[in-house]
Every structure is written in structure tokens, then in C-alpha cells.
Amino acid sequence: xxxxxxxxxxxxxxxxxxxxxxxVYGQSDADWKAVRADYVKQLDExxxxxxxxxxxxASLGGIGAMFVTPEEVTEDRVMIYIHGGxxxxxGVEAYRGLTGRYARAxxxxxxxxxxxxAPEFPFPxxxxxxxxxxxxLLEQGTNPRSLMISGDSxxxxxxxxxxxxxxxxxxxxxAAAVAIxxxxxxxxxxxxxxxxDGLDPLCSVAFLNQLARSFLAGVLPTHPDxxxxxxxVQGLSPTLIQVGENEVMLSDAIRLASHMSESRVRxxxxxxxxxxxxxxxxxxxxxxxxxxxRNAIRFFEDALNPVNIG
Numbered sequence: 001x002x003x004x005x006x007x008x009x010x011x012x013x014x015x016x017x018x019x020x021x022x023x024v025y026g027q028s029d030a031d032w033k034a035v036r037a038d039y040v041k042q043l044d045e046x047x048x049x050x051x052x053x054x055x056x057x058a059s060l061g062g063i064g065a066m067f068v069t070p071e072e073v074t075e076d077r078v079m080i081y082i083h084g085g086x087x088x089x090x091g092v093e094a095y096r097g098l099t100g101r102y103a104r105a106x107x108x109x110x111x112x113x114x115x116x117x118a119p120e121f122p123f124p125x126x127x128x129x130x131x132x133x134x135x136x137l138l139e140q141g142t143n144p145r146s147l148m149i150s151g152d153s154x155x156x157x158x159x160x161x162x163x164x165x166x167x168x169x170x171x172x173x174x175a176a177a178v179a180i181x182x183x184x185x186x187x188x189x190x191x192x193x194x195x196x197d198g199l200d201p202l203c204s205v206a207f208l209n210q211l212a213r214s215f216l217a218g219v220l221p222t223h224p225d226x227x228x229x230x231x232x233v234q235g236l237s238p239t240l241i242q243v244g245e246n247e248v249m250l251s252d253a254i255r256l257a258s259h260m261s262e263s264r265v266r267x268x269x270x271x272x273x274x275x276x277x278x279x280x281x282x283x284x285x286x287x288x289x290x291x292x293x294r295n296a297i298r299f300f301e302d303a304l305n306p307v308n309i310g
Contacts, residue, residue, distance in 0.1 A: 006286040009046050010276075014201060016042035020089045024210045032120065036089050043094035047281045053100040061136030063129045064114035066092035070103040076146045077108035077304070080134060080174075082162070084153025084278060086183070086211030087126045088118050098293075101283055102150065105297045111137065122217035127225055130158050131165045144172035148300050149237075152278045154215075156182030156241075160228040160256070163236045176303030178240045178296045181278045182253055185229045186212040186221035190251025199246040202277040208248070229255050238266040240299040242292055244275030270295060 002010065016039050022028040023035050049055065058067035081099050083090050092099075092112040103110045115129035138144065151159045156179035163173055188205050197205050212221055224231035229252055239260060243253035250271065257269035272279070275288055280296075282289040 003286065006282050009282060009285055010201060012046045013043065013281075016046070017202070021207065024088065024207065024214065036091055036117070039089055040091035040094045043090075043281075044096055047094070047097035049096035050100045050104060050284070052104050055096060055100075058111060060111060060113070060133035061139070063133040063136070065133060066096075066099070066112040066114065068096075068099045068103045068110035068112065070100075070107055070109075072107050073109060074107040076143050077106060077148070078137065078142050078146060079103070079106065079108050079110045079148040079150060079300075080130075080137065080162075081110055081112040082115075082130055082149070082151030082155030082158045083112060084151070084155045084181070084183075085117070086208070087123070087154045087215040088211050090117075095281075098281055098283065101293060102297070105293075106148070106300055108148065118215040118217070123215055123219050123223070124225055126154075126215075127158060127161055127165070130162055134162055134166060135169070135171060138171055145175055146304065147172075147174040148176055148178075148303075149174045150178040150180065150296065152180035152182075152280065154183050156180050157184050157226075157228055160184070160233060160236065160239070160260075161225050161231070163239075164224075164228070164231055164233065167235055173235075173237045176238045176240070176300055177236075178242070178299060179253075179256075180242050180280055180296075181244060181247060181249060182228075182241060182256060183208070183249060184256040185227045185249075185252035186216065187227065188248070188252070190249075190255060192250035192252075193248050196246060196248050196250060200244070200248055200276045203248055205248055229259055232263075233260050233265055234263045236260065236263075236265045238268075238299075238303055240268045240270070240296060242270045242272065242280075242296065244277060244279055245271050245273045246276050249277070268299065
């Protein structure tokens with residue numbers, strides 16, 4: 001049972017997503033831009049920014065971004081954050097609470113990439129935009145040993161895909177990555193897609209299938225850039241995967257962790273009992289969200305500051 005304030009926030013999130021769901025199913029004539037803007041505005045109100053950080057518009061290689069700066073920055077620490085929304089909806093302003101907490105705790109500058117979205121810009125545009133932003137950060141002189149990547153849902157999958165594309169292009173990889181509730185398999189073939197459908201209040205398989213069709217625009221869902229469980233993931237940076245036990249994506253997140261582990265990527269998997277999709281947004285009102293985010297921060301800190309125990 002969720003605390004009352006967390007339950008109220010969850011109900012608010014479900015209500016905010018209502019027009020998005022109608023639009024995805026073709027039951028609304030509203031403009032996609034307006035639907036996204038209203039959704040983002042409501043999530044920003046539900047999960048407001050924390051004190052001690054500032055927000056500004058930025059550009060990385062021509063790709064828009066929200067630039068998050070804490071009052072104190074340690075050396076040249078930088079994070080790229082990739083928001084979720086099924087490649088179709090969501091936006092960076094909805095993540096001011098989460099990115100602000102990351103920035104403040106890690107004393108790092110955070111760039112939340114405002115990538116273009118389907119159906120206007122289907123596969124592979126969102127992925128290409130994020131990769132362009134990453135390349136631009138490196139070209140600006142960002143030290144990869146102080147660079148972190150995190151993202152949720154579709155953004156959690158893009159965390160892995162971004163590292164693969166950087167590896168393929170011969171670019172330096174980040175110090176570490178954290179994938180939150182990754183949408184790792186657009187075929188939804190894992191067992192949890194059946195046995196947990198209906199448990200997660202935010203994602204159903206039917207809705208995810210609609211999102212996938214909008215994003216893929218005819219591309220097979222087994223494409224490795226869309227579903228990293230089918231990709232060559234060798235040589236990637238240490239990665240933490242966090243997923244809620246109630247999620248329909250649970251099995252495929254476990255599959256991704258296993259696939260990365262077997263490919264000799266240092267991989268940590270956390271499965272949080274009874275948690276729902278991207279519960280991290282509830283930091284400040286849900287203890288499990290605070291704890292999961294704290295674990296993610298510790299994972300990054302360990303990667304940035306390796307300790308020799310002699």
C-alpha cells in the first residue's frame with residue numbers, strides 16, 4: 001500500500017496520461033504538440049524541482065536540452081539524462097524533480113536531451129538525436145571519465161543503445177550508466193508481459209504495443225537499436241538496471257541484465273518488490289523511490305571514485 005501522498009501523485013499521473021492514451025489509440029484529434037505540453041506541465045506540477053538547482057535551455061550539436069546546474073559542481077562531472085515516454089510523449093520539463101535530485105546529489109551538471117519524437121519523427125530519429133547530443137558533449141571537451149548516462153523507460157533502453165552507438169563510432173564511453181525501468185524488448189515476449197499485465201497502473205501491453213507501432217513505423221521490433229536485448233552489447237560501461245517487480249517490462253529487464261552480464265559487461269540488477277514503472281519520479285514522497293535513487297547515485301559515485309582496498 002502506497003502512502004497517501006504517493007497514491008495521490010500516482011492517480012494524478014494516470015489522469016495526466018489520459019489524453020496521451022486517447023491520442024495514441026487514435027481517439028483524439030488534438031495536436032500532438034499540445035497533448036505533450038499539457039502532459040509535461042501536469043507532471044512538472046506533480047514532481048516539482050528541488051531547491052538548490054537551476055534550469056536553462058541548452059543545445060548540444062543542434063539538439064535541444066534542459067541544462068540542470070546545482071549550486072555546487074565537483075570538477076567536471078556531467079550527466080546525460082534521457083527521458084521516457086515510449087518515444088512518443090513526455091518531455092524534459094517533466095523531469096525537473098528527478099534530474100535536479102541527480103544534479104544536487106552528484107554535484108554534477110545534467111543535460112536532459114529534448115529529442116524529437118514519433119509519430120512525427122519515428123525510428124531512428126529519437127536515438128540519433130540522443131547520440132548527436134552525446135557526440136557534441138565529447139567534442140566540447142567533456143571528460144568521459146566524469147561522464148554519466150541515465151534514463152528511464154524508452155530512455156532506459158536508449159542508455160544501452162547510446163553506448164553501443166558510441167562504441168561503434170569509436171567514441172569514448174561514459175564512466176557508468178543507470179537504466180531505470182528500461183523498455184528493452186518491443187516484442188514484449190517476456191513472461192511478465194502476461195502475468196503482470198494489469199498490476200502496473202501505468203503500463204499495459206496493449207498500450208506499449210501501440211507506442212511501439214507509432215515509433216517503429218514498420219521497422220521490426222527486434223531491431224537491435226529498438227530492443228537492446230537483441231543487440232551486441234559487448235564492451236559497454238558498468239551498468240545498473242533498476243526495475244519494479246510489478247512491471248510488465250520486468251522479464252525483459254532481467255533478460256537485458258543477463259544478456260549484458262553474459263557479454264562481459266559489469267552489470268548490476270535491482271528488482272524492487274511491488275514497485276511500478278519509473279517509481280523514481282516519486283522521490284521525496286515515496287521511500288522506495290528515495291532508496292532506489294540513492295542506490296543509483298552510489299553506483300555512479302563508485303564508478304567516478306574507485307577505491308582500492310589493500
